[in-house]
Amino acid sequence: MAVIPVDLAGRSYEVRVGTGLLANVAEEAAPFLRKTRVPIVADANARQHWGEALARSLEAAGKEPRWYDVEPGEGSKSWDSLARLTDWLLSEGVERGDHVLALGGGVVGDLTGFACAILKRGCGFVQLPTTLLAQVDSSVGGKTAINTPAGKNLIGAFHQPSLVLADLDALSTLPPRELRAGYAEVLKYGVLGDAGFFEWLEGEGGNVVALQPEPLERAVANSVAAKARIVAEDERETSGARALLNLGHTFGHALEAETGFSDRLLHGEAVALGMVLAARYSARRGELSLDDAARVTRAVDAAGLPAEISALGLDCDGRKLADHMLHDKKMDAGTLPFILLRGIGEAWLARDVDMADIAAFLDEELQAH
Structure with missing residues (x-):
């Protein structure tokens, strides 16, 4: 496993690149899972492939995964999607000291990161990128945003994750076009x-x-x-x-x-x-x-x-x-x-x-x- 630090003043975090990270998420992300209930925002396809592995890891550690599914595609990076997600996070009792897991590609990472940036003026999140594009680009660096009719990523915030787990196993389930x-x-x-x-x-x-x-x-x-x-x-x-x-x-x-x-x-x-x-x-x-x-x-x-x-x-x-x-x-x-x-x-x-x-x-x- 490769561990790459992202060194920022007072907000440094690690990007871990390797295999088996999703199946061991409870241990890898343990410092950020302070409550029994763990909110997970997931791309519907990513959950289909990796949801069971995440759930097994969390449940073995005494955690209760709470799922929110996001439809694949850029259409989910919208005002309506943001409103629905923030309402759900509030209904789950997410507090400023909590962390939300984001499982999926850049769409889920962007939407979840932006929601966490504005929820109660900022709570934490952990990126679990399942696409190659998200692993090497959008999950790292803290850019979060949604799209509008005027253009792509025009509404957003800089909000750094607390941890990124880039599990190379996840890439095996990608369609070839998305991998390219x-x-x-x-x-x-x-x-x-x-x-x-x-x-x-x-x-x-x-x-x-x-x-x-x-x-x-x-x-x-x-x-x-x-x-x-x-x-x-x-x-x-x-x-x-x-x-x-x-x-x-x-x-x-x-x-x-x-x-x-x-x-x-x-x-x-x-x-x-x-x-x-x-x-x-x-x-x-x-x-x-x-x-x-x-x-x-x-x-x-x-x-x-x-x-x-x-x-x-x-x-x-x-x-x-x-x-x-x-x-x-x-x-x-x-x-x-x-x-x-x-x-x-x-x-x-x-x-x-x-x-x-x-x-x-x-x-x-x-x-x-």
Whole structure:
């Protein structure tokens, strides 16, 4: 098992990466289970696969699991879902010193984390991420949010978990498409800040997606450590360091908005295609070599992820996609910073991007390849 500390002033916590963690949750999370009743917010699919193992562990320790099911999908990150969940937590008598368990992917983690951030002005929670995307990205760092018609993750709070248990066994029950979507975030850490890790993934990425134990643990632990370093440096995304984690997301969120935040394009798929677009746009500006842009494209394509925007069959132009970006929460004084590349492993924050040029670039991509 790998243990990665997330070092924050007065609020440090551990991310544990290994196998058998869910089946041993009562022992792993013992310091945070102070009452007999343990509230668990669970993705319905995750509960089907792992609920029994959690219940056995908790009941053997004299605990009573109390379940709240969340329907899978981004549609559950809504005001209505938040209201229903907070009402349930209050009916369960959750207090500020209590901890709620969040079992599932990024949707459950975001919804539960935000509910815990606002419940009685803040109670604790433990992340039990069951998707690769959640294990390497959304469960670590304290960003919690819901979606609105105006855009994705626009209502939320920074609220750090007390513990993250990333059980690699849980990945065996993921549909292949979701596993590949999570791999996009693994690849992102190499592209944005670790050329050596990216090169390793070029050779071992297939084994990671095939859930080979040693490559999988290395990939997850390395990704979590990379995120932990950035979060420790810039917890609330004020210095620019944490903004680098948004590589691929500005383009990706626009694509998600155009496809209605639906299963037509999963978040990880959008990030993967967004990284390709960020690399190609960086090359268009003369800041990244065409060879490096092609390496990013090949790595995304080799993982079975979308690497061409034209393949999505969108009925829009570049201007409409660029307009979606204007709702991005990173907008600052009317300008939108973009995460671009100067090389593999060398991302940077550009504040001089012309949105008309972005629209023209996207028009070219929509018609090309």
